[in-house]
Structure formats: C-alpha cells, structure tokens
Amino acid sequence: MSEQQLSGLGARKPIKEISSAVIRFAGDSGDGMQLVGDQFTNTSALSGEYFATLPDYPSEIRAPLGTVFGISGFQICIGSDEVFTPGDLYDVLIAMNPAALKSNLRSVAKGGIILINEDSFNPRNFEKAGYKTNPLEDPALSAYNVIRVPMTTLTGKAIEEVGLGPKDADRCKNFFSLGIIYWLFNRNPAHTLQWINKKFAKKEQYLKANTLTFNAAMKYAAENEMFKQSFKLKKSSTKIKAGNYRNITGNQAAGLGLIAAAQKSGLKLFLGSYPITPATDILHEIVKHPDFATVLQAEDEIAGIGSALGAAFGGALAVTTTSGPGLSLKSEFMNLAVMVELPLIIVDVQRGGPSTGLATKTEQADLLQALWGRHGESPIVVMAASTPSDCFNIMLEASKVAIKYMTPVIVLTEAYLGNGSEVWRVPGLEELPNIPVKFRTDPNNYLPYERNPETLARDWVIPGTPGLEHRIGGIEKEDKTGVLSLAPENHEIMVGLRAGKVAKVAQEIPPTEVYGAKDADLLVLGWGSTAGVIKHAVRKLNQEGLKVACAHIRYINPMPPDLEGLLRKYKKVLLPENNTGQLRFKLRGDYLIDTIPLNKVQGQPFRIDEIEDKVRAILGGQS
Amino acid sequence: MSTTEPVKLTRKDFVSSSEPRWCVGCGCYSTLNSIFKTFIASGTPRENFALFSGIGCSSRLPYYSNTYGFHSIHGRAPTLAMGMKMVKPEQSVWIMTGDGDGLAIGGNHFIHLARRNPNIKMILFNNQIYGLTKGQVSPTSPRGTSTKSSPYGSLDRPFQPMTLALGAGATFVARVPDNDNEMLFAAMDAANKHDGVAIIEVLINCVIFNDAAYESLTGKESRADRTIRLEAGKPLLFGKNMDKGIRFRDAKAEVVKVGEGGVPLSEILVHDPSNLNSTYAFMLAEMGDSEMPMPIGIIRSIKDYVYTPYTCKPTPEGYKKAMLGGSAWETSADGTIKVLTKE
Numbered sequence: 001m002s003e004q005q006l007s008g009l010g011a012r013k014p015i016k017e018i019s020s021a022v023i024r025f026a027g028d029s030g031d032g033m034q035l036v037g038d039q040f041t042n043t044s045a046l047s048g049e050y051f052a053t054l055p056d057y058p059s060e061i062r063a064p065l066g067t068v069f070g071i072s073g074f075q076i077c078i079g080s081d082e083v084f085t086p087g088d089l090y091d092v093l094i095a096m097n098p099a100a101l102k103s104n105l106r107s108v109a110k111g112g113i114i115l116i117n118e119d120s121f122n123p124r125n126f127e128k129a130g131y132k133t134n135p136l137e138d139p140a141l142s143a144y145n146v147i148r149v150p151m152t153t154l155t156g157k158a159i160e161e162v163g164l165g166p167k168d169a170d171r172c173k174n175f176f177s178l179g180i181i182y183w184l185f186n187r188n189p190a191h192t193l194q195w196i197n198k199k200f201a202k203k204e205q206y207l208k209a210n211t212l213t214f215n216a217a218m219k220y221a222a223e224n225e226m227f228k229q230s231f232k233l234k235k236s237s238t239k240i241k242a243g244n245y246r247n248i249t250g251n252q253a254a255g256l257g258l259i260a261a262a263q264k265s266g267l268k269l270f271l272g273s274y275p276i277t278p279a280t281d282i283l284h285e286i287v288k289h290p291d292f293a294t295v296l297q298a299e300d301e302i303a304g305i306g307s308a309l310g311a312a313f314g315g316a317l318a319v320t321t322t323s324g325p326g327l328s329l330k331s332e333f334m335n336l337a338v339m340v341e342l343p344l345i346i347v348d349v350q351r352g353g354p355s356t357g358l359a360t361k362t363e364q365a366d367l368l369q370a371l372w373g374r375h376g377e378s379p380i381v382v383m384a385a386s387t388p389s390d391c392f393n394i395m396l397e398a399s400k401v402a403i404k405y406m407t408p409v410i411v412l413t414e415a416y417l418g419n420g421s422e423v424w425r426v427p428g429l430e431e432l433p434n435i436p437v438k439f440r441t442d443p444n445n446y447l448p449y450e451r452n453p454e455t456l457a458r459d460w461v462i463p464g465t466p467g468l469e470h471r472i473g474g475i476e477k478e479d480k481t482g483v484l485s486l487a488p489e490n491h492e493i494m495v496g497l498r499a500g501k502v503a504k505v506a507q508e509i510p511p512t513e514v515y516g517a518k519d520a521d522l523l524v525l526g527w528g529s530t531a532g533v534i535k536h537a538v539r540k541l542n543q544e545g546l547k548v549a550c551a552h553i554r555y556i557n558p559m560p561p562d563l564e565g566l567l568r569k570y571k572k573v574l575l576p577e578n579n580t581g582q583l584r585f586k587l588r589g590d591y592l593i594d595t596i597p598l599n600k601v602q603g604q605p606f607r608i609d610e611i612e613d614k615v616r617a618i619l620g621g622q623s
Numbered sequence: 624m625s626t627t628e629p630v631k632l633t634r635k636d637f638v639s640s641s642e643p644r645w646c647v648g649c650g651c652y653s654t655l656n657s658i659f660k661t662f663i664a665s666g667t668p669r670e671n672f673a674l675f676s677g678i679g680c681s682s683r684l685p686y687y688s689n690t691y692g693f694h695s696i697h698g699r700a701p702t703l704a705m706g707m708k709m710v711k712p713e714q715s716v717w718i719m720t721g722d723g724d725g726l727a728i729g730g731n732h733f734i735h736l737a738r739r740n741p742n743i744k745m746i747l748f749n750n751q752i753y754g755l756t757k758g759q760v761s762p763t764s765p766r767g768t769s770t771k772s773s774p775y776g777s778l779d780r781p782f783q784p785m786t787l788a789l790g791a792g793a794t795f796v797a798r799v800p801d802n803d804n805e806m807l808f809a810a811m812d813a814a815n816k817h818d819g820v821a822i823i824e825v826l827i828n829c830v831i832f833n834d835a836a837y838e839s840l841t842g843k844e845s846r847a848d849r850t851i852r853l854e855a856g857k858p859l860l861f862g863k864n865m866d867k868g869i870r871f872r873d874a875k876a877e878v879v880k881v882g883e884g885g886v887p888l889s890e891i892l893v894h895d896p897s898n899l900n901s902t903y904a905f906m907l908a909e910m911g912d913s914e915m916p917m918p919i920g921i922i923r924s925i926k927d928y929v930y931t932p933y934t935c936k937p938t939p940e941g942y943k944k945a946m947l948g949g950s951a952w953e954t955s956a957d958g959t960i961k962v963l964t965k966e
Contacts, residue, residue: 042950048960191950236958244963246951256946263942268710268935272702289945290933294709298702299735306695306702306732310675313693313703316710336696426946429939463673463691463707463714471639471686473694484641484686 012222014229015186020079021231022087023181026104027096027117028065029058029072032174037074039178043191045247045423048240049233050079052388052532053249053421054086054605059277059359066120066128068099078185080234084532086420088607092184094177096120096151099129113145115180117173119152147226151176151217158216159209172206172213179217186232189218241425248424250388250417251278254321254347255285257395259292260427262317265399265435269293270316272307274300274326277359278415279349282321301329305346309333312342313472315439315462317399321347323415324366325356331374334408338378338498340472341449341458343402345395346410349418350528352603361603362416364528365579370410371557371586377495379502381405382557384412386531389424391417394554400435401505406457412556414578416529416605443467448482456501506558512566516549517542522618523570524550525595527583530576530606537611548615556583564591572618574598576606629666634659636669639689650801650827651681651748657807658688658717658746661815664808667715673707674717675700677724679755681748681827684719698729701736704743709932715815718745722763723753726782730762737791740819741930746811747784747822750829751836758832770832785908785922788822789901795821796908797921800841801828806852806920813921819929840917853907853920858891861916868892869910876906878915896924 023040025033034055044051056073063070077087089109095101097120108114121136129135136146155176156169164172175196182189193211200207221227248256262269271293273283287295294316298304305320312318322330327348337344350366352358370382381401385394391413398409440446440459448470449458461468470482478485479493514523516538526534531552538550549570553560567573567587575584575595584595598614600606637659645651662672672690676682678697685692691714695703700718708716718736725733725747736743752770753759759772763784767776788796795817797810807825814821826837839845851861851869859869860881868881868891879886898904904923911917944964951963 045950046952046960046962048952048954048958240954240958242954242956244947244951244953246946246948248948252948256948259942259945263937270706270710272706289941291936291938291941292945294932294935296705296709296932299731302699303702303705303732303735306699307706307709309695310693310703310706310708311710312706313673313691314707314711314714316706318706332696333699340693426951429942462711464670464711466668466670469670469690469692471641471692471694473685473692474696475694 013227015232016229017234018231019081019234020077020083021091021185022075022077022089023092023094024090024104024107025074025094025177026071026100027094027174028099029060029063029070030065031072031096033072033074033096036174036178037076039192039195040181040187041076041247041421043182043187044076044078045245046191047188048236050081050083050236050423051247052077052083052086054416055419057360064128066097066099066125068103068129071100071103073104078233080236081238083422084536085605085608088609092181094181096173096177097129098125098131098135101135102129102131108144110143111145113147113184114141115177116146116148117151117177118148119150149176149180149220149226154216154220155213158212162205162208162212164205164209168209172209175210175213176217179214180221183218183221184227184230186230189214244426246424246426247421248389248392249281249419249421250385250391250413251281251349251419252285253389253391253424254385254395254411254413254418255282257392258286258317258319258345258399259289260392260429260432261396261399261435262292263429264396264432265317265403265437267315267317267437270308270311270318271295271321272298272304272311272318273321274298274304276301276323276326278351278418279321279323279326279347281418282347282349301326302333305330305333305344309337309340309342309344312337312344313340313463315460317345317403318343319345319347321349323349323351324353327366327369328373334380335374335376335378336474337408338374338380339474341406341498343406343460344408345398345402346408348410348412350412350414352601358603360415362414362529362605363578363601363603364412364414365582365601366412367556367579367582368585370412377499379499380557381407381409381502381505382412383409383555384528385417386528386552386554388417388420388422390554392424396432396435397508400433401508403435403437403460404457405455405501405505406460407501407505412528414529439465440468441465446470447480448472449477450480451497456497456504503558505555506561509555509558509560512551512553512560512562514549514551514566517547518549520547520549521571522548522574522615523567523572524548524574524576524611524615525567526550526552526576527554527556528578530578533606533608534576534611537608537615540608541612541615546615546619548619556586559590564593567591567593567595572596574614574618576600576611576614578605630668631666632663632669634663637662637689639687641686643687644683645680646831648828648830649680650750650825650829651684653801653804653807654746654748654825654827655684655687657804657811658684660808661811662690664812665715665815671713672715672717674719675704675707676719677729679721679724679753681719681721681746682724698724698727699732700724701729701732701743701745705736705739705741708741708743712742716743718743720745720747722747722749722751722761722784726762726784726787734787734791737788737793737820737822739930740792740794740927742818743820744814745820745822747824748827749784749824750827750833751781752829752833754829754832783909784824786905789904789908789923793822793923794819794927795921795924796824796904797821798824798826798908798917798919800826800837800850800919802841803919810921813924817924819927840919849916851916851918853894853896853918853922855894855896855921858888858893859918860891871906876910876915896921897926898923899925
C-alpha cells in the first residue's frame with residue numbers, strides 16, 4: 001500500500017494533533033514485540049520526532065505461551081519536543097493475549113486505548129494468565145477505550161493467497177498489530193515495507209505474508225468503525241540543531257563511544273568480553289566494526305578483563321564489558337590493574353541482583369561494589385552514565401581519565417540505559433575532545449613507578465620499546481623503582497599514592513549543574529539513569545510553582561569537588577536511587593550530610609509521579 | 624621501534640638485576656637457562672619478548688629475565704598473553720606457569736589457549752605439588768600422594784597435562800625432564816619456531832616438597848629403561864642397549880623386545896610428530912605409568928590455523944558509517960529531513 005493510499009484511507013476520519021504519546025506493545029516473548037517496537041521507533045526517528053524507548057523483556061527466551069512471566073514489552077514515548085523518559089502511563093496498550101493485559105493494565109492511562117488480539121482471549125489463556133473469567137467483560141475496563149480485533153484470524157485471511165496456514169498466521173500477527181498502530185499514528189509505512197523486503201528477501205512467502213498482513217491491518221483500521229480517529233504529532237516548537245541523527249541505545253552508544261575514544265587517542269581499541277545480559281549488546285556493537293576494534297569473546301569473565309589488561313600493557317585502549325555477576329568475577333583482576341597502574345575501562349551494565357537476580361531488569365545496586373568491592377585498599381575511578389546517549393560521552397571521558405591517570409575506571413550504566421534508546425545527534429570526530437597519549441620511549445633515568453606530579457600517573461611504556469624493559473605485577477612495588485618491596489613504610493606510601501592519584505581525577509570534573517527553581521529549598525540529587533525522570537518531575541513541579549531544583553552527578557569516585565558545598569546550600573536533599581540507599585551511604589560517610597532517601601528496587605525505573613509525590617510530600621512537610 | 628634484523632645477544636643481556644630466589648637444586652634454574660639460550664638463539668631483540676606468569680614458584684621467572692614481564696594473578700597469565708598478542712602480534716609472547724597455576728585455578732584458560740592456537744609459547748613447570756604454599760596436592764599429583772592437604776593420601780586422579788593439551792587441540796606439545804639441558808633447549812627452540820601455540824611440560828623436581836618425584840625418569844640407573852627419547856623419523860626404541868621398542872597392536876601400544884629373539888625393527892613405531900591423527904600423540908602422552916616407559920621430547924608438532932585477529936584499518940569514511948549505523952537521517956537547518964542510511 002502506498003503512502004498516498006494510506007493517507008487517503010486515513011483522511012476519511014478525523015486526525016487529532018497531539019504533543020506526545022506513550023505506546024506499549026506487549027505479548028508473549030515469541031510474539032515479536034521487540035521487533036515491531038523497533039520498527040515503530042525507526043519510523044518515528046525518520047519522521048524527525050523525539051522519542052525514548054524501553055524494551056522490557058523476560059530472561060526466558062521463549063517462556064511458556066500465555067503466562068504473565070513470559071510477557072515481553074516494548075514501550076516508546078514519542079514527542080514533538082525533547083523526551084526525557086519512555087513515559088509512565090500508556091496512551092495505547094497493545095495486548096496480544098490476556099497475560100499481556102494483566103501485566104500492563106495498571107499502567108494504562110484512564111481513557112487510553114487498549115488494542116486487544118481477541119483471538120487469544122479464550123478460557124485456556126484466561127487460566128494461564130490467572131483470570132477466572134473473561135477480563136474483557138470486567139466493568140473496570142469501561143474506563144478505557146478497548147478495541148477488540150481478531151488479529152490472528154484477520155492475519156490468516158490476509159495471507160491465505162500465499163498458501164500459508166494458521167501456524168504462520170500466528171507468526172505474522174505482530175505485523176497486524178503494527179499496521180494498526182501505524183494507521184493510528186499516521187506513520188509512513190515505507191520504512192517498514194523496505195525492511196520486510198530486505199529481511200525476507202530469501203523467503204519470498206514470508207515477505208509476501210508479512211507485507212500482506214501489515215497492509216491489511218492499516219486498511220482494516222482505516223475502514224473499521226471501532227477506530228474513530230487517528231493521531232498526529234504537532235510540529236516541533238524547538239528548532240532542531242542541524243546535523244546527522246539516529247536512534248541509539250545506551251549499549252550501542254557505549255560501543256561507539258569507545259570506538260570514538262580510540263580514534264581520538266590514536267590507540268587500538270581492544271575489547272575482551274564474555275556474553276552477559278544486559279551488557280552483551282556492547283560487544284555486539286563493537287564487533288560489527290573490525291576496522292576499529294580488536295575483539296576477543298573470552299572463555300569467561302576473568303579472561304575478558306585479563307585479555308584487556310594484557311592489551312593495555314601492549315598499549316591499547318583496553319576495555320571489558322559486563323554486568324553484576326561478571327563484575328564480581330573481575331574483581332581480582334581490577335585489583336591487579338590498580339597495582340600495575342595501567343589504563344583500563346570496565347563497563348558494568350547494572351541489572352537486578354544479587355546473584356543471577358533479575359537478569360534482564362534494571363537496578364543501581366552495584367555502586368558500592370564498584371567503589372569498594374575488592375580486597376585491600378583499592379581505589380578505582382567510578383563514573384556513571386545518565387542517559388542512553390550519555391553512554392557515548394562518558395566513554396570518551398573515561399578513556400581520557402584512564403590514560404591520563406594510568407588507572408582503571410569503572411563506568412556504571414544500567415539495563416534501563418543500555419536497552420533504552422533515544423534520538424542522538426551523531427557528533428563529527430572533530431567535535432569531540434582530544435585524548436592525548438604519550439608512550440615513553442626515552443630510556444634515560446627510567447623508573448617504572450616514577451610519577452607525573454600533576455596526575456601521579458606513571459609513564460606508559462609498551463613492550464617492544466628498546467632499553468625500557470621492565471617487569472610489573474601484583475606484588476607491592478617500591479616507590480619509584482618498582483622493585484618488589486614488602487617494606488612497611490613503603491606500603492603505606494604506595495597505598496597513599498594510589499589513593500592520591502584517583503583523588504586527583506577530581507580536577508577533571510566540570511562544575512555540577514543545577515536545574516530548576518533558583519530559590520529552591522529542596523534539591524533532588526541523582527546519579528545514573530534517574531537523570532531523565534528527575535528533570536522531568538522538577539520541570540513539572542516548577543511549573544506548578546514548587547520550589548525545587550535538581551542536580552546530577554556522573555563522577556562518584558572521586559566526587560565532584562563542588563558537591564559538598566552545593567548540598568549544604570539546600571535545606572533538604574532528596575536522593576532517589578534504584579537501590580536501598582548506596583549513594584546516600586557514601587554521602588553520609590564523606591560529608592556527614594543526611595539526604596532523604598527515595599528507593600525503588602523493583603527492576604523498573606522510577607515513574608515521574610513517584611518523584612513528584614515525594615517532593616510534594618517533603619515540601620508539604622510530611623516527610 | 625624495534626629491529627627485525629637478528630641481533631647477537633649474550634646471557635648477560637637477559638639476566639635481570641633480580642637474583643633468582645628458587646631453592647637450591649630446583650629444576651626452575653635449568654629451565655630458565657634454556658629459556659635464555661632459546662632467546663639468544665632466536666636473534667630476537669630483548670625488547671620484543673614479553674613474559675607472562677601467574678602465581679607460584681615458576682611464576683617468579685619473569686622477574687629474572689631482563690625482558691618485558693608481567694607477574695600477574697593466580698592462573699590468569701594466558702589471558703594477559705592473549706590480549707598482548709592480539710594487539711602486538713610482533714611481540715614474542717611466553718607464559719610461565721605451573722601445575723597448580725595452569726591446570727587447577729587456570730585450567731579453563733589453559734584449554735582455551737590450546738584451542739585457539741595463537742602464536743604463544745607456554746612453559747608448564749610440573750612438579751606435581753604446590754610449592755609456594757608449602758606442599759599441597761596438585762592436579763598432577765598421583766592418586767594417593769600424601770601431602771599437608773592430603774595426609775591420608777589424595778583421592779583425586781591426576782591430570783596428564785599433555786593429553787589435556789592435546790584434547791584441547793594444542794598443535795605443539797613436548798615433555799622434558801628438568802635435568803636434560805640439551806632436550807630442554809631443543810624443545811624450546813622448536814617451540815619458538817613453531818607457528819601456533821606451543822606447550823612444553825617440564826618435569827620439575829621440587830627438592831623441598833616433592834623430592835625425587837621423577838627419580839625413575841631422571842636417575843642414571845633407571846632412565847634408559849623408563850624413558851623413550853623422541854626423535855622425528857627414528858623408531859621408538861629404549862633401554863640401555865636400545866633393544867626394546869614400542870609396537871602398536873590390538874589398538875594399543877606394547878613394549879616388545881627388538882632384534883634377536885624379538886620382533887623385527889620394521890614393526891616398531893617410527894616417531895612422527897607431524898602426524899595429524901591425534902591417536903598417536905595421545906598414545907605417547909598417556910604412556911609413562913609403571914608398565915610403559917615415558918616418551919620425552921616433542922610429542923606433537925603440526926600445522927594448523929593460527930589465531931589471527933582482524934587487522935584494524937580505520938578510515939574517516941568507515942568511522943562515519945560506523946557512527947550512523949543502520950538507520951540515520953540528516954536534519955538541515957530549515958528542518959528538512961533526508962534519510963542517510965536504512966536498515
């Protein structure tokens with residue numbers, strides 16, 4: 001179906017202009033919800049809209065059909081103007097079965113559209129989802145605009161002509177749901193049709209089947225009376241900066257940021273990594289670009305960091321990527337990196353823990369492990385990314401710090417950031433900061449542990465350099481000479497030097513920015529992925545006249561030098577964290593400042609209203 | 624940076640300022656000597672060697688070699704070596720490990736090093752005991768070995784390191800007693816020239832915690848009857864008078880008398896380390912129990928795919944393409960949108 005035909009169909013019904021919408025696709029983990037979500041996202045991107053996405057999937061690849069724990073969701077918030085989060089309440093829910101309805105209903109906005117695949121609403125599926133009766137007959141549903149579409153049946157009819165059976169109808173029905181949503185939001189189908197053409201180029205039957213399904217759905221929505229109107233985003237009121245744009249997830253951004261850092265430093269990029277959810281997509285991204293990175297899929301997490309440290313010794317920009325369980329396994333090697341003082345980047349895409357925990361869900365609970373989870377006095381620089389696209393920027397900063405200070409750096413991101421995506425303006429290489437590197441080649445008076453007084457970094461000397469042969473290792477070294485030493489005073493000196501070096505990284509940290517009311521009494525402090533939700537909440541509360549401001553930190557070890565002073569300016573500081581108060585513990589330890597905690601450990605990010613409600617409660621004197 | 628011309632160096636060039644602190648009489652000394660001899664013979668400049676080790680007596684070795692060295696953590700040397708080799712393929716990379724370091728805590732890295740077949744050399748110092756922790760049973764200690772951690776005799780069956788390496792796909796494996804300087808050098812020199820991973824098991828006598836563990840293999844009286852010196856193209860003969868040989872019959876190796884009153888020489892296996900069929904190599908690797916003599920020397924040396932990472936070729940166009948990914952668009956100052964790439 002061409003674009004004109006489609007708009008012709010849509011033109012018969014009114015089109016309502018909106019400034020933003022939240023759409024949630026939900027179905028079995030084999031229903032292809034992530035796929036249709038991606039299609040919708042890319043098409044939105046190519047329309048020049050703003051968006052943020054949140055894929056929310058179970059750890060089972062194909063959990064038993066129809067069960068609540070097997071539900072896979074994909075959420076997107078589209079907006080005419082900048083979007084900070086994937087949204088809280090859904091304007092449209094696509095529920096492919098009763099379990100999808102059950103696990104998502106509480107987040108649908110009152111009056112919102114619930115698009116149901118009626119074919120899957122049968123007693124067997126009610127039972128699997130834990131419903132005793134047909135939920136569609138529940139009077140509570142009258143608060144929503146429920147649209148029942150027999151998607152599987154209609155898909156079956158649409159693909160009849162290519163000779164495919166009911167089983168195939170089941171596999172293609174996700175394109176039926178997508179077609180309806182495309183009509184509903186006046187999307188141009190061209191991108192998705194092209195994608196189908198390319199994806200199924202070698203399977204003509206499926207190419208035809210998916211195309212027929214997708215087109216049939218758009219036609220169905222245009223003609224069926226249940227669909228009263230469609231929606232269109234208003235033209236953006238903010239002028240978009242000219243440039244190249246793309247949709248990017250945090251994990252893609254991390255991978256590309258490391259590639260950019262290698263180019264800016266002139267170093268080889270080396271990644272040693274072991275597959276682990278939700279960090280594996282960084283490996284997937286980097287390995288796509290063999291011209292820019294040398295990659296080892298290691299035999300285990302330990303070999304991932306070990307190979308990276310070996311590559312650092314060899315003069316590469318060395319990285320290992322992981323999530324919580326892998327971070328634990330790497331801790332002994334992180335200590336070796338602290339001891340041998342080589343640059344190394346450890347990326348931890350945090351997930352719900354402890355142990356296997358909530359492998360696909362988000363959390364911020366590795367902070368204290370990153371800071372202190374190693375034996376001995378083991379200071380490491382710790383940074384945390386705040387948005388999906390910030391995962392790009394932070395890799396450049398982490399690389400600079402690691403090289404300049406000859407130190408390992410842990411970069412914390414989160415499942416929410418790694419899997420979530422947003423619009424990103426692709427910076428040209430010339431727009432990015434330089435990362436200077438100097439390998440020492442002068443053999444005169446070389447001492448392996450002599451330091452630059454400004455950074456306390458030792459020289460980076462790589463094997464192959466004549467006259468500078470030396471040995472490094474995990475045994476305590478004598479100050480300057482690097483000779484093995486167990487002397488009592490020397491150990492104390494070295495412990496101090498290693499700590500002092502990390503403390504000096506504070507000179508790299510820009511002033512902490514404050515957003516919101518100038519005369520605020522309450523500051524909402526955040527770190528990591530809470531940036532978007534806090535800013536959104538503060539913006540809204542300021543519009544209501546509430547005196548609240550917010551600040552976000554990206555360096556956690558060392559802390560921004562201005563942080564203590566900033567916190568002391570406010571009567572109260574609220575600290576939302578997706579843990580039980582880990583940064584709060586550190587702030588109290590460092591500054592003897594008590595913050596008001598707001599904690600959530602449900603594997604889900606904060607909703608805007610959760611922050612708002614807490615702020616209102618504090619300012620109203622209830623907390 | 625470094626020259627490719629062979630350089631003439633002497634032992635003095637390789638001896639570092641750190642004096643070895645191994646026990647007097649330890650087999651590590653002769654192994655270090657052979658390593659130096661191999662380095663000198665290679666004509667490779669000193670700066671082009673990088674030695675990696677884990678934890679244990681043998682892992683101290685990099686400190687004693689005036690090359691680049693990295694004394695790391697227990698069992699993990701192969702991982703560091705792999706990273707180094709991948710980013711600096713021209714570097715001659717050596718791993719020093721032991722039976723505890725390489726086969727217990729580092730067992731996983733050991734097999735994956737063998738599997739990948741990078742051009743990395745490993746010397747496995749096998750003394751069948753934990754020395755640096757003062758005498759505990761190791762993965763190569765014979766079952767029943769009595770140590771501080773196994774006072775009533777160990778319950779574990781031991782690894783045979785060479786079969787483990789072969790099973791993991793190693794393309795060069797050799798086994799040499801620590802007192803055979805000539806064979807140590809020959810094996811290391813061949814390992815150095817081998818294209819791919821080379822694993823040399825050195826049978827180390829730990830004078831303090833496991834003295835005389837290999838006495839029957841190294842003692843003047845018994846060694847002729849207890850070992851077979853492997854030489855490519857030569858029959859598997861042994862004994863003081865070289866009148867015993869190894870014949871392959873009924874799917875197993877057997878010791879036979881050769882010549883008068885025995886079997887003709889033509890029935891004796893001829894050593895071929897390049898035999899691609901691993902059955903032969905496994906047979907040699909497994910021999911050495913009370914019934915059979917232990918073959919020493921190069922057991923296997925075959926040509927196979929050598930691990931080679933992609934060579935990075937960054938270009939500005941490639942960079943731009945990488946950044947834009949599968950789906951990107953250009954927004955002009957007037958707000959018009961042009962599609963740049965599509966998935």
